[in-house]
Amino acid sequence: MPTPYDKMWNELNLDLAAHEGLLQVLGKFYGDIYLTQEGRLKGMEYLDFVLSEVHGLRIKELQEAKAQxxxxxxxxxxxxxxxLSLAADAIQVGLCAGAEIGxxxxxxxxxxxxxxxxKSFVGFKIARLCPYIESCDLVVGETTCDGKKKAYEIFADYAPVYVMEIPQMKQACDRDLWKAEIMRFKAELERVTGNTITAARLKEAIKLVNARRAVLQRLNRLRAVAPAPISGRDALLINQISFYDDPVRFTQKIGELCDELEQKIKAGQGVAPAATPRLMLSGCPMAVPNWKLPFVVExxxxxxxxxxxxxxxxxxRDLVDESGDTLEAMLEAIALRYMRIDCACFTPNTERLEHIVDMARDLKADGVIHYGxxxxQxxxxxAFKVEKALTAAGIPMLSIETDYSMEDVEQLKTRVEAFVEMLHLG
Ligand code: SF4
Ligand code: SF4
Structure with missing residues (x-):
């Protein structure tokens, strides 16, 4: 069916027939998983709209910005x-990689x-399915896991790729390496954009990204209330959209949604009865449109x-310290903040175990599903160490490994239902 965006997608060199297939699957999936929920927040209308225009309006905005x-x-x-990207007057988008289609x-x-x-990010590029990838002037990879690290070598045959080296440990020499990588990335951004990253621009960018993190922290805190005021599906969608929506608009809209949540909480309204078992997910990222497990659980x-x-x-979880005024102090604060990320690619990674237990307690989770x-690898x-830490804290865990296909949905449902039943009995 023709759309107002066909010309733009054509100019972006998308495979229009395959792309149409992707949008149809996405629309059907979204309808089944999201729009069937009852009593959703009014504020979710904005997210529904953004998702319905995921390859339309937002791409148009990016193209307009590129024209400027x-x-x-x-x-x-x-x-x-x-x-750093914002301080170089660029737009940074998270490339989703959550669909099986490529x-x-x-x-x-x-x-x-x-x-x-x-497979998803490589497939999207080779099959010419993603208007975000096609809009990029630079794709930034990283040396996190071996799979990604080596895949960027292949991806580089199809797109302009720059790779950041992420240390695998958190010792003083690793911090020095990371600081040097931040400086190298700054120089690369200045080269690509032709703009100089100044202290004033960086200060503004730090505040902007911190504000988006702060509103998501507020949302997370509100989810600690029983009965749960928002579904996990909706909260995941909000987090997913945070990676590509305009940061100022997104922060404002999620602030309004949090105001609405507070009203719901005051009125004692939840998305499920107070006795419903509360689960926390832990593990690999769930990129748009990977909603399979949340749908199965809920x-x-x-x-x-x-x-x-x-x-x-x-x-x-972590904000960048905003107190520095010099470029040097701000770059140092950025390096420190990012080194606190507890990705499983680090060894040892004990802080992740502590964070999981603390988070499960703060959210009053009855159990955790570890998602791989x-x-x-x-x-x-x-997951073995996570289970040990949770067991010691008296919190049950179910470990699930899956991919993006829908073939194992029934099998997953059986396992999750048995886990939920066990929580009821406990
Ligand atoms: S999910 Fe695991 S294997 Fe896949 S990219 Fe992330 S760290 Fe690498
Ligand atoms: S799990 Fe997170 S930090 Fe680790 S490689 Fe994936 S996106 Fe990066």
Whole structure:
């Protein structure tokens, strides 16, 4: 069916027929998983609208910004400091990588036993399905897990790629390496954009990104209330959209949604009865439109109250210290903040275990579901230690490994229902 965006998508060199197929699947999936929920917040209308225009209006905005001379920087990991991109007057977007549709194209260049997230971003590029990737002037990769690190070498044949080296430990020499990487990234952004990152611009960017994190922290805190005032599906969507929406508009809209949540809480209204088991998700990021597990959990008699994930609390927990005024002090504060990220790619990674237990307690979670993408070794192996830490804290955990296909939905449902039943009995 023709749309007002066909010309733009054509100019972006998308495979229009395959792209139409993607939008249809996305629309159907969204309708089934999101629009069937009852008693949703009024504030979710904004998110519904943004998602319905995910490849339309927002891409148009990016194209308009590019026409004014702005550059678009794409990322796949929360380690890439958005503050620097904004200070270089660029727009940074998280490239989603949460759909299976480019899998066939990806498996032509990647081993089949590669995690779904990596296959998704490579497949989207090769199959020409993603208008965000096609809008990017630079795609920033990172040396986190081996799969991503090596996949960027292949991706670089198709797009302009720049890779940041992320240390694997958190000792003094690793911090020095990371600080040097921040400086190298700053120089690369200045080269790509032609703009100089000044102290004044960086200060403004730090405040902007902190404000978005702060509003998401507020949302997370409100989810600690019983009965849960918002579904896990809706909260995940908010976190997902935070990666590509305009940061000022997003922060304002989520602030309004939090005001509405507070009213609901005052009135004692929840999305599920107070006795509904409260579950927290922990593990690999769930990129748009990966809503499978939240849907399974929330149609199995439980409600999700938090996500210990990069599309969740791992990305919003820490703010950059705003007290520095010199460029040097601000770059140092940025380096320190990002080194606090507790990705499973680090060793040792004990702070993640502490964060999970604290978060589960703060959110009054009855149990945790550890989510690993199939073939993701860092998170699958770390799940053992997570379970040990949670067991010691008296919090039950269910470990799930899956990918983006819908084939195992019934099997997952059976396992999640048994876990929820056990929580009821306990
Ligand atoms: S899980 Fe690790 S590699 Fe993946 S987005 Fe988060 S920090 Fe980056
Ligand atoms: S989910 Fe795991 S294997 Fe996949 S990109 Fe992230 S860290 Fe790497």
């Amino acid at each position: 001379g702005k550059k678009v920087i794409g990322t796949f990991c929360v380690f890439v400091p958005e503050e 899998k066939e194209a990806a498996e032509k260049v990647l081993p089949r036993n590669t995690c779904a997230l990596i 149609s199995s008699g439980a409600v999700i109250v938090g996500e210990e994930s990069c599309i969740g609390a791992r990305n919003t 993408l199939s073939f993701c 860092p998170y699958a192996i770390e």
